[in-house]
Amino acid sequence: MNERDNIEKEAADWLARIDRGLDDQGVASFEQWKAASIEHRITFIRLQTVWRRADRLAALRRPRPEIPRPQVGLKWLAAMAAALLICAGSGFGYFWVHKSTSQRFETAVGAQRSISLADGTQIELNTNTLIHTSMSPGIRTVKLDRGQAYFDVVHDAHRPFVVIAGNRRITDLGTKFSVFRDGDRVEVIVKEGQVRVDVITPGSSDAPVVAERNTIVMARNTETLMVAKPQQEIENELLWRSGMLVFNQERLADVADEINRYNVRKIEVVGAARDIRIGGSFRADNVDVLKQLLRDGFRLKVVDEGDKTTISN
């Protein structure tokens, strides 16, 4: 066995020990081993990446039976089904059904809103968003009809927190995440912890996926894609919560699309100007700063007409 194999064996042994649980003394010896050489550190990081990648296998875990599949437009029935499942045979079903509460929250274009649920969960709604919440003793369900919402969930293993967006069900596994929905397209951004994303089209047999922190999940029809992102990019994606939008050398046409989500007066970029790349941060509702920058900085034509602004070379 050569030296490199030996180091790999040691790194794997450490990983297994850490997975079992280290006491303070163990942590100290591990730090010592890592500090001994860069090769130790690199070998360990590589194996750890593999080990963490295997966490995705949790997607194959059978869903817990107490999580029902709520259906669009039938939230009362869903809440009832949830309550009945939990209380099956106990005779308390009737009372539980009446303890469940359902509410509707909406924001207009350009508006944002924070909501605190009774369980302590915080929800932040972005522009032009509509959700329905349904809280029952066995399950907490939020239906995202349109727009984007950020969830800081108080985890409760006995009372799952589920977001329904289009044909996707996102189940909280102890986490902070946002969900964006535009018709049949759904995007989930995981800031902390883990979420599970299932397809809920009847008859679909697609395996659910598990997304960890700093991951973006994109879903459409039955396709699901995932990508890991640097933490900074995830923070930028979620900056709308403080009213800011951040762009990193992106096409002006795409920037306009994003800004238009927040404003009734729409920006249209035509011609070659569409491909100009711009970066920086703007307040989502302060389009004037952007227009000024484009006019003075990029020498573009900015014409306001009716309820739209046209930008061209």
Next chain:
Amino acid sequence: MESELEQWFAREILPLEPMLEGYLRRNWRDQSEVPDIRQDVYIRVYEAALREKPFNSKHFLFQVARNLMIDRLRRKNVVSFDSIADFDTIGAVEELPDLERWTAARQEVRILMDAVKKLPPRCREVMTLRKIDGFSQREVAEKMGITEDTVERQVSKAVRLLEKALHGTRGVLVSGVRRRMGRLGLLSK
């Protein structure tokens, strides 16, 4: 327990591994030496990052790889202008569109599952209980009626076998669509 630099390395450098290995394999005659060279490249990159993190990780990684191959040729005394000129230029690597490694999620689970299936029986059972069912090592030991020490040894073995089985399968290149509004559009293709 995990330093900021270690996180940086896992996040910025390791995902480039399939690309790096392709580059080394195209440019190095003795393929059996490639894993060794890759490891040396990593060490150099990490050492440099200890002083200062490179501005462009990808560019820096391939520059280190190229220099290292040249050094090795020089030491073997086989360096010639031809052999160096034959190297893919860093520019060629740089000009590749900045593909994001989108993982087709279902495919990823299948790849992982196939890798687990290939493990020896006891190893496989430990991994199934630990990673799919999410039991702790202690719980796995109880369920299988074996000691925790044995479980720990199986985990150590499993992670090394998984590394070999998954080698080069990290992610599936789909396309480089960056904007959030455009991103989902690629799915309909």
